[in-house]
Amino acid sequence: MANLTGKQNKRCLQKTWNCARYRLKQLHDSEKVNGYLFIAPLTIGVVVFSILPILFAFAMSFTDWNSLSTPQITAFANYSKLLADPNLKIELRNTFFYALGTVPVTLILAVLIANALNQKIPCRGLFRTIYFLPVVTMQVAVAMVWRWLLNSQFGIVNQILGFFGIEGPMWLGDTRFIMFAVIIVTVWNKLGYNTIILLAGLQGISDSYYEAADIEGASSWKKFTKITLPLLSPSIFFVSITLTMDALKAFDIIYVFTGSGADSSSSPMLKAVRTMVYGIYENGFINMKMGYACAEAVILFAIIMAITAFQFYMQKKWVYYD
Numbered sequence: 001m002a003n004l005t006g007k008q009n010k011r012c013l014q015k016t017w018n019c020a021r022y023r024l025k026q027l028h029d030s031e032k033v034n035g036y037l038f039i040a041p042l043t044i045g046v047v048v049f050s051i052l053p054i055l056f057a058f059a060m061s062f063t064d065w066n067s068l069s070t071p072q073i074t075a076f077a078n079y080s081k082l083l084a085d086p087n088l089k090i091e092l093r094n095t096f097f098y099a100l101g102t103v104p105v106t107l108i109l110a111v112l113i114a115n116a117l118n119q120k121i122p123c124r125g126l127f128r129t130i131y132f133l134p135v136v137t138m139q140v141a142v143a144m145v146w147r148w149l150l151n152s153q154f155g156i157v158n159q160i161l162g163f164f165g166i167e168g169p170m171w172l173g174d175t176r177f178i179m180f181a182v183i184i185v186t187v188w189n190k191l192g193y194n195t196i197i198l199l200a201g202l203q204g205i206s207d208s209y210y211e212a213a214d215i216e217g218a219s220s221w222k223k224f225t226k227i228t229l230p231l232l233s234p235s236i237f238f239v240s241i242t243l244t245m246d247a248l249k250a251f252d253i254i255y256v257f258t259g260s261g262a263d264s265s266s267s268p269m270l271k272a273v274r275t276m277v278y279g280i281y282e283n284g285f286i287n288m289k290m291g292y293a294c295a296e297a298v299i300l301f302a303i304i305m306a307i308t309a310f311q312f313y314m315q316k317k318w319v320y321y322d
Contacts, residue, residue, distance in 0.1 A: 054301065061295035066288040078295035087279055094179065095275040099247035101183040106190050106243055111236065114198035115228065132192040139189060143256035146185045147172060172257055175272040182253055182273055190246070194239045201235030202228070233319045241311055248304050251277040276300045
């Protein structure tokens, strides 16, 4: 009788365990379904608006297509023409010059300003808001305002320089200065967002590190270089990646500064600032050589991917994850 009772108890426990496992499996499956539902909108958006256009552009780069007629396959003809196109060399030079002028300056200023805004200073919240304001403004609107500020005759910038006895240049009318004007405006426009990102990274650093440094008698510079920068390196790495990608895709400010597309591609002012994205726009939507524009877009995509891969490789040498 005792053995029968033991068997019954064992059978009952087995049923209870199987029921619990079934409930857990149901719960797990429902969580998986909910998870997929949450990521579905973003995934669909990435596929429809990023992956499919990239594949389409790659396919169209091997065709002669004006976006209206039926594409005619030309194999590598577009790439051969691009390599011999003098405009591509100008665009590559301007694109890299623009990136080298904006990325390091924006990154350094963002680190310094974020570090200052992380200190206990009066009206800290107000200053954080002021630095972030340019981010919520459209780049075309920013470029229009700065185009007026940099006007050589009645612009405020040259008036301020004149107050100090400095003759202001023709920012937007001189090939020697227009690229510097674009870089200045870009740094001003991108600074706020990246400062906030770095500020968030700074606030994630534990105070215990600084307290230990204070006990050891470390100076402010030592704390900044030995504690702040190493622990902030993941945020700096993220900012450097996004800044580099944005710089290699520059278009809006350049388009407005050259008068919404200068008179022709041979205009000296346009040659001084035209980037690869501007060349893609001109070839695809002005000259209606969409296949040719797609080929240039593929080259730009390859350049961005190569530089990003190099940045990810180099991050092993200087990025520290706590």
